[in-house]
Amino acid sequence: MKNLKIAICPGCAQALPIDNRGCTACGYEDNTAGRILTLEEIVKLPAGDQVHAFNDVSPAFIAAVVNAAAAPFVEALEKIVLHYPNPDITHEDYRVRACKNAEQTLADYRSAGQSR
Numbered sequence: 001m002k003n004l005k006i007a008i009c010p011g012c013a014q015a016l017p018i019d020n021r022g023c024t025a026c027g028y029e030d031n032t033a034g035r036i037l038t039l040e041e042i043v044k045l046p047a048g049d050q051v052h053a054f055n056d057v058s059p060a061f062i063a064a065v066v067n068a069a070a071a072p073f074v075e076a077l078e079k080i081v082l083h084y085p086n087p088d089i090t091h092e093d094y095r096v097r098a099c100k101n102a103e104q105t106l107a108d109y110r111s112a113g114q115s116r
Helices: 039-043 059-083 091-114
Strands: none
Touching: 039 059, 059 091
């Protein structure tokens, strides 16, 4: 998922470049990886991985993770709603478009989950 290909400091929730050496704002580091991992990389870590366990995680970091994960669903809903008032498409066409958008978003979500 493209919105998970971002690095966010777990300590202060500052957005970081993907190629970073830790957080320049608060000094948070991941000495194992040598940089703060992207959200996508963090999500793919094994559930029991203690090597990359976080200390002192900011609540704002958790909020950023949730927002990044929810973004594809919000985008899909926006696409569905965008076509609703369109007088040039029939109700059946609207339903088909809505279902296809939802279907594609769910497929993307499921394939990202299986790659973990």
